[in-house]
Amino acid sequence: MLLLVAGCNEYEGIVLDEDFDIPRTEAFADTLSSYALYQGDLANLTPAEGVYEYELASALFTDYAAKQRLMKLPAGEQLTTSGDGIPVFPEGAILAKTFYYDDAIGDSETRRHIIETRLLVLKQGRWNVATYVWSDAQDEAFLLLDGKTTPVSWRTPEGAARRINYEIPSEVACVTCHQDNDVVSPIGPALRNLNRPGAGGVNQLTQLQTEGLLSAITPEDVTPVVDYTDTSESLEDRARAYLHGNCAHCHSPSAWDRPSREVVLDLSFGTPLDDTGILSNLKRVRNALTAGEMPYIGTTLVHDEGVQLVVEYLDTL
Ligand code: HEC
Ligand code: HEC
Numbered sequence: 541m542l543l544l545v546a547g548c549n550e551y552e553g554i555v556l557d558e559d560f561d562i563p564r565t566e567a568f569a570d571t572l573s574s575y576a577l578y579q580g581d582l583a584n585l586t587p588a589e590g591v592y593e594y595e596l597a598s599a600l601f602t603d604y605a606a607k608q609r610l611m612k613l614p615a616g617e618q619l620t621t622s623g624d625g626i627p628v629f630p631e632g633a634i635l636a637k638t639f640y641y642d643d644a645i646g647d648s649e650t651r652r653h654i655i656e657t658r659l660l661v662l663k664q665g666r667w668n669v670a671t672y673v674w675s676d677a678q679d680e681a682f683l684l685l686d687g688k689t690t691p692v693s694w695r696t697p698e699g700a701a702r703r704i705n706y707e708i709p710s711e712v713a714c715v716t717c718h719q720d721n722d723v724v725s726p727i728g729p730a731l732r733n734l735n736r737p738g739a740g741g742v743n744q745l746t747q748l749q750t751e752g753l754l755s756a757i758t759p760e761d762v763t764p765v766v767d768y769t770d771t772s773e774s775l776e777d778r779a780r781a782y783l784h785g786n787c788a789h790c791h792s793p794s795a796w797d798r799p800s801r802e803v804v805l806d807l808s809f810g811t812p813l814d815d816t817g818i819l820s821n822l823k824r825v826r827n828a829l830t831a832g833e834m835p836y837i838g839t840t841l842v843h844d845e846g847v848q849l850v851v852e853y854l855d856t857l
Contacts, residue, residue, distance in 0.1 A: 550712070554712055554713060554716050554837065555798075556712060556715065556716065556796075557722070557797070560715070560719075560722060562669070562711055562712070562715055562724070563663075563666035563667060563668050563669075563724055564668065565663040565664040565665075565666050565668060566661040566663040566668035566670075568659075568661075568668070568670045568683050568685075569683070570682060570683050571672070571680055571681065571682060571683070572657050572672040572674075572680065572681035572682075573680060573681075575612075575634060575636075575659070576588055577591055577610055577612060577634070577636055578591075581679075582678070582679055582680065582681075583652075583654065583678040583679065585608055585638060585640075585654070587610055588612075590612070590613075590615065591610050591611070591612045592610065592611045592612070592613075592748065592751065592753060593608065593609065593610055593611075593738070593739065594609050594610075594611060594729065594734060594738060594744055595609065595736065595738060595739065595744070596609070596728045596729075596733045596734070596736075596765075596785070597732075597733050597734075597735065597736045597764055597765040597766065597767050597781065598733060598765045598766065598767065598768055598781040598782065598784050598785035598809070599728070599785050600727075600728075600785055600786055600838070601785075601786055601839060601843040601846055602639060602838060602839060603692075603704055603706060603839055603840055603841050604641070604694070604696075604702075604841070605639040605640060605641060605655065605706075606639075606640050606641065606642055607637055607638065607639055607640075608636075608637070608638045608640075609635070609636070609637050609728065609729075610634075610635070610636040610637075610638075611633070611634075611635055611636075611729065611753075612633065612634040612635075612636070613629070613630055613632075613633050613753055614630060614631070614632040614633070617630035617632070617633075618630070618752060618753050618754055618755055619748070619753060619754045619755065620755040621731060621754070621755060621757060623731070624730065624731045624732040624735075624761075624762045624763060625730045625731065625732070626720075626725065626726055626727075626729065626730050627729070627730075627731060627754070629662050629726070630662075631662060631663070631664075631665065632662060632663070633661075633662045634659060634660070634661050634662075635659070635660040635661075635726055635729070636657055636658070636659050636660075637657070637658045637728075638654060638656070638657040638658075639654070639655045639656050639657075639658075640652055640653060640654040640655060641653050641655070641692060641694040642694075643694050643695040643696075644692065644693065644694045645693040645694060645695060645701060650694070650695050653678075653692070653694075654674045654678055654681075655673070655674060655690065655692065655706060655708070656671045656672060656673050656674065656681070656684075656708050657671065657672045657674070657681055658670070658671045658672075658709075658714070659671070659672070660718070660724075660726055666723075666724065667718070667723075667724040667725060667726065668724075669711050669714035669715060669718060669724060670683055670684075670685060670711065671683075671684055671685075671708060671709065671714075672684070673688075673690075673708060684708060685710065685711045686710050686711070687707070687708055687709050687710030687711075687713060688708050689705040689706060689707050689708065690705070690706050690708060691703065691704070691705055691706070692704055692705075692706040704840050704841060705840060706840070707837075707838075707839075707840060709837070709838070713837055713838075716790070716796050716798075716837065717789045717790065717796075717837070717838065718789070719795065719796055720794045720795070721794045727789050730765075731745060731757070731762045732762055732763055732764055732765050732809070732810075733764075733765050734748070735759055735762045735763075735764040735765075736764060736767065743759055745757065745759040745762065746759055763810070765781050765784060765785075765809045766778060766780075766781040766809075767781065768781040768782040768785070768846075768849060775849075775852060775853050775856065776853060776856075778849060778853075779849055779850045779852070779853030779854075780807075780809050780813075780853075781809055782846050782849055782850055783807040783809075783850065784807060784808055784809035786835055786843075786846065787805075787807040787834065787835060788806075788807040788808045788809070790835070790836060791805040791806065791807045792806050792807065792808045792811075793806055799836075803817065803821055803824060804817050805817040805818070805821065805825075818854075818857070819857060822854055822857060825850075825854060826851060826854050829847045829850055829851065830842075830847055830851065
């Protein structure tokens with residue numbers, strides 16, 4: 541097992557800035573159930589009363605794992621915002637993301653296998669990171685801060701068996717992706733990324749306001765990020781949405797500064813093409829993707845469908 545030395549900012553070749561300290565204002569509980577995010581059987585992942593489940597227009601690929609995303613705000617509190625980016629969260633907010641495979645291959649059958657639930661908890665104005673690893677019995681998940689790999693096998697929709705050593709990230713890995721101007725930050729729930737129908741078919745910004753969880757805004761004023769799997773959208777928008785969801789958390793001006801030493805890219809969805817650095821680095825972007833060198837961390841498999849989409853787009857430039 542890979543060990544993170546306490547107080548050390550290095551893990552598997554990732555080196556954070558020396559003055560970047562990982563917030564520890566939340567004393568993380570040992571067990572996931574302590575956070576009361578679910579009701580009934582934990583393994584059913586049924587959100588508890590008042591916990592909001594959301595989807596993103598453009599999501600991160602993690603070795604074909606399915607994901608559930610939850611938001612829990614303290615009672616009576618709401619998100620406030622100006623603009624279409626990450627809203628301001630109230631103290632005590634919890635964001636949770638659970639990674640699972642629906643067709644995991646067990647001893648004799650395929651079934652859902654939940655691997656980990658990652659938390660972001662806002663305490664004393666700072667976001668804390670931790671992940672909880674689910675037990676084999678799937679009835680509890682336990683705190684893990686130093687990361688590990690775990691073998692996972694599953695059946696693809698075509699029926700083929702796949703096996704990987706799934707990487708559960710360490711807290712250092714968490715904050716390489718989750719940082720914005722050197723401050724630990726959520727990535728997904730920007731208003732432009734939430735501006736889409738939720739599971740119930742209602743626009744999520746409208747739904748959040750109906751439930752009193754979001755201050756007054758006009759959803760129509762928020763330009764949505766495109767869903768890259770939606771083939772009715774243009775190739776350009778789909779490819780840019782993919783790069784946004786899978787690369788921009790490291791390749792944008794406010795991200796971890798390491799990449800910018802080599803090649804300056806801003807792969808956020810809203811950045812005009814001329815300012816992204818894509819045009820001057822066409823070959824590098826293509827090679828980084830097709831060789832599986834990028835994303836830098838967070839996956840063990842090359843995302844064939846995603847790479848194909850971006851390469852098809854790069855060919856038009
Ligand atoms: C490879 C980059 C990467 C790593 C490593 C990573 N995350 Fe994330 N995480 C993302 C991205 C991108 C999103 C938003 C997109 C999505 O959810 O599909 C996200 C979403 C989340 C969310 C939902 C709220 C949000 O910010 O969108 C939580 C909670 C979360 N991550 C926690 C963690 C924790 C805790 C760790 C470490 C144990 C971790 N993440 C490691 C990139 C990463
Ligand atoms: C976890 C952070 C992270 C993520 C996510 C990430 N990158 Fe990178 N990227 C880096 C770092 C760090 C470097 C510098 C490479 C090095 O030092 O080895 C880099 C370098 C690059 C380069 C320059 C390679 C060269 O030839 O010098 C390209 C192009 C690139 N990334 C594209 C992407 C694309 C496209 C994605 C999304 C699929 C992506 N990156 C996702 C961190 C990241």
